[in-house]
Amino acid sequence: xxxxxxxxxxxxxxxxxxxxxxxxxxxxxxxxxxxxxxxxxxxxxxxxxxxxxxxxxxxxxxxxxxxxxxxxxxxxxxxxxxxxxxxxxxxxxxxxxxxxxxxxxxxxxxxxxxxxxxxxxxxxxxxxxxxxxxxxxxxxxxxxxxxxxxxxxxxxxxxxxxxxxxxxxxxxxxxxxxxxxxxxxxxxxxxxxxxxxxxxxxxxxxxxxxxxxxxxxxxxxxxxxxxxxxxxxxxxxxxxxxxxxxxxxxxxxxxxxxxxxxxxxxxxxxxxxxxxxxxxxxxxxxxxxxxxxxxxxxxxxxxxxxxxxxxxxxxxxxxxxxxxxxxxxxxxxxxxxxxxxxxxxxxxxxxxxxxxxxxxxxxxxxxxxxxxxxxxxxxxxxxxxxxxxxxxxxxxxxxxxxxxxxxxxxxxxxxxxxxxxxxxxxxxxxxxxxxxxxxxxxxxxxxxxxxxxxxxxxxxxxxxxxxxxxxxxxxxxxxxxxxxxxxx
Numbered sequence: 001x002x003x004x005x006x007x008x009x010x011x012x013x014x015x016x017x018x019x020x021x022x023x024x025x026x027x028x029x030x031x032x033x034x035x036x037x038x039x040x041x042x043x044x045x046x047x048x049x050x051x052x053x054x055x056x057x058x059x060x061x062x063x064x065x066x067x068x069x070x071x072x073x074x075x076x077x078x079x080x081x082x083x084x085x086x087x088x089x090x091x092x093x094x095x096x097x098x099x100x101x102x103x104x105x106x107x108x109x110x111x112x113x114x115x116x117x118x119x120x121x122x123x124x125x126x127x128x129x130x131x132x133x134x135x136x137x138x139x140x141x142x143x144x145x146x147x148x149x150x151x152x153x154x155x156x157x158x159x160x161x162x163x164x165x166x167x168x169x170x171x172x173x174x175x176x177x178x179x180x181x182x183x184x185x186x187x188x189x190x191x192x193x194x195x196x197x198x199x200x201x202x203x204x205x206x207x208x209x210x211x212x213x214x215x216x217x218x219x220x221x222x223x224x225x226x227x228x229x230x231x232x233x234x235x236x237x238x239x240x241x242x243x244x245x246x247x248x249x250x251x252x253x254x255x256x257x258x259x260x261x262x263x264x265x266x267x268x269x270x271x272x273x274x275x276x277x278x279x280x281x282x283x284x285x286x287x288x289x290x291x292x293x294x295x296x297x298x299x300x301x302x303x304x305x306x307x308x309x310x311x312x313x314x315x316x317x318x319x320x321x322x323x324x325x326x327x328x329x330x331x332x333x334x335x336x337x338x339x340x341x342x343x344x345x346x347x348x349x350x351x352x353x354x355x356x357x358x359x360x361x362x363x364x365x366x367x368x369x370x371x372x373x374x375x376x377x378x379x380x381x382x383x384x385x386x387x388x389x390x391x392x393x394x395x396x397x398x399x400x401x402x403x404x405x406x407x408x409x410x411x412x413x414x415x416x417x418x419x420x421x422x423x424x425x426x427x428x429x430x431x432x433x434x435x436x437x438x439x440x441x442x443x444x445x446x447x448x449x450x451x452x453x454x455x456x457x458x459x460x461x462x463x464x465x466x467x468x469x470x471x472x473x474x475x476x477x478x479x480x481x482x483x484x485x486x487x488x
Contacts, residue, residue: 007399008473011386015465018382023366024375024460030361031072031281031462033061036443062443063470067459068230068255068422069447071281071358080105080357084349095349111352112319112340118359122280122369123253123272124263125291128338132289132355133347136254137167139273139290140221142342144175146314147248147271147296148219155218155246156181159209162189163199165227168252172221188213198411198426203234207241214245222249224256224272228449230412230422230457232260236267243268254278257289258362259376259420261369264291271296279421279459281358287351292339299337307334317344361461375460376421382465383423383458384410386472399472404479407431411453422457424449431482438478444471 019025038045039062064072083105087095096108106114115132123130133139150156158172173183190209192201210220220242225232235251242249251272256262258279264272272291276282300310314335318326320343322334335341365371388410389398398405408425427435429452436448446456458468 004399004401004476008469011399011469011472012466015382015469018378018465022375022464024371025464027361027365028462028464030074030076030364032075033064033072033462034445036060036062038062039440039443039445060443062445063467063474064445065456065458065463065467065471066445066447067279067281067461067463068227068259068455068457070277070284071279071459072462073283074281074358074361076360077283077354077357080353081350084353105353108346108349109323111349111356112343112347115352115356115359116340118356118363119289122258122262122359122362123274123289123291124261124267125265126294126338128340129265129294129297130289130291131339131343132287132352133343134290135285135288136252136273136275137171139288140168140171140250140252141175142315142344143250143271143273143290143292144171144219146312146342147250148175148179150176150179150181150186150218152181155216157186157188157213157217158219158221159188159190159213159217159247160221161199161201161223161226162191163226163228164189164221165223165252165254168221168223188217198229200229200231200411200413201233203237206233206238210238210242210245210247214247217245217247220247220249222251224251224253224262225259225420225422227255228424228453228455230255230419230424230455232256232413232417232419235262235269239267239269255422256420258369261373265293269293276355276358280355281361281461282351282355286354287348290339290342292342294338297338297341299335299341301334307332311335311341314342315344319343319346365461372460376458377416379458379460379463379465379468380419380421380423381416383456383468383472384414386468387423387425387475399469400476400479403483404476407479407483408454420457421459422455425454425456427452427454430486431479434482434485435475435478438481439474442474442477444474446471 091098099107112132116127116130119132120127120130160172172187176183176186190201192199192205222233224235239249249270251269253272253274255278257274270293275288276286277284296312301307316333320335320341322336325334386399407428410423411426412419412423432448432452446454448454
């Protein structure tokens with residue numbers, strides 16, 4: 001046995017021991033994990049065959065480390081959606097208001113409230129401070145329409161990172177133009193002087209930029225976890241500093257929600273938005289959510305003729321109207337108190353049913369996101385150790401041969417407290433296409449960010465330590481193929 005084969009065998013043995021001792025291992029069985037055959041197939045399997053294959057414990061499963069892009073499907077999602085479809089089929093419009101015996105689903109008029117109850121503890125907020133609605137970018141626009149109030153002679157700029165997710169960048173640019181402002185003079189993009197290539201912004205660099213531009217900046221938009229590098233920002237420290245300089249702060253939590261513990265209310269965050277199809281496992285493009293701190297969403301109705309004097313103005317729709325008068329159909333907007341008052345149209349019950357099914361699984365994990373975070377830190381630390389040979393709490397070294405190890409580097413911060421479940425690997429130029437092709441051949445699913453980054457995310461709800469070993473072994477093989485093809 002070669003030294004590398006021995007190292008892989010040892011790593012697999014350690015991983016199996018860690019998996020046996022994992023108190024959250026049971027949640028893996030709550031998910032449909034594709035088999036290698038399913039991943040390789042180019043045909044749509046019928047659902048019965050797919051379910052039988054997925055439930056077969058002896059079936060060879062793929063290695064799925066892509067929860068940062070799309071979470072796997074909880075098995076109960078199909079059950080809950082079928083219950084929703086049955087309600088619609090048998091009750092029609094009555095499904096809005098008519099409770100059904102033995103149904104676990106809320107009436108449709110109450111579905112958004114039930115989803116808010118489930119998501120509130122995941123983001124560290126009261127139920128009244130969250131709303132399950134729209135999609136991430138739409139919610140960012142809605143929040144900016146309410147809280148971005150530029151003063152052309154004073155505070156008018158919006159600050160964001162230079163490598164913000166394109167959709168966030170587009171949202172900021174178009175909001176500025178909507179107000180008649182020029183992004184070239186009203187948008188500040190943060191770049192790290194200490195890490196210009198990877199743009200790992202230190203907390204000190206962000207705080208310094210806030211201080212420098214405070215006199216002309218009205219709003220700060222940052223990610224809780226940066227999508228490209230996987231860096232977890234210091235949300236409470238940055239928020240407090242921004243408030244000290246009179247900046248309104250909106251956090252994009254697409255990669256943070258369901259991944260790391262959040263305490264949005266206690267951290268005094270002004271507002272935040274997120275999607276639900278990554279670590280929340282609600283399905284592609286599923287309904288998003290937003291948070292508005294209760295100090296910004298209070299509703300005081302002193303004058304029924306001028307209710308707008310009692311709340312922060314926002315783009316409004318009928319589902320944001322007070323529930324007691326929503327169906328009166330009067331053309332006078334009295335918003336629901338709290339974040340729910342920012343809703344527009346009635347939400348997709350199909351979407352909310354799918355999201356709520358996944359949130360039920362979160363509820364099964366004792367300790368909530370805190371316990372998931374504990375496992376996540378161990379998973380990601382173990383993955384890093386296998387990749388680069390860094391000694392961790394589990395002991396042992398790396399299992400990637402030296403020649404292949406020279407072909408990548410981890411750009412995610414090494415400090416576990418500055419990252420979530422994701423490690424981003426920067427490959428040597430020109431290798432990405434081959435490596436991704438070879439990983440797919442081996443039924444290993446990760447995602448790429450061109451030109452040269454692979455993002456790997458072991459999700460604690462369904463990934464195992466043995467998944468990490470399988471991935472690193474496959475990566476070493478893929479890099480060896482790329483090295484030979486490209487003569488690196």
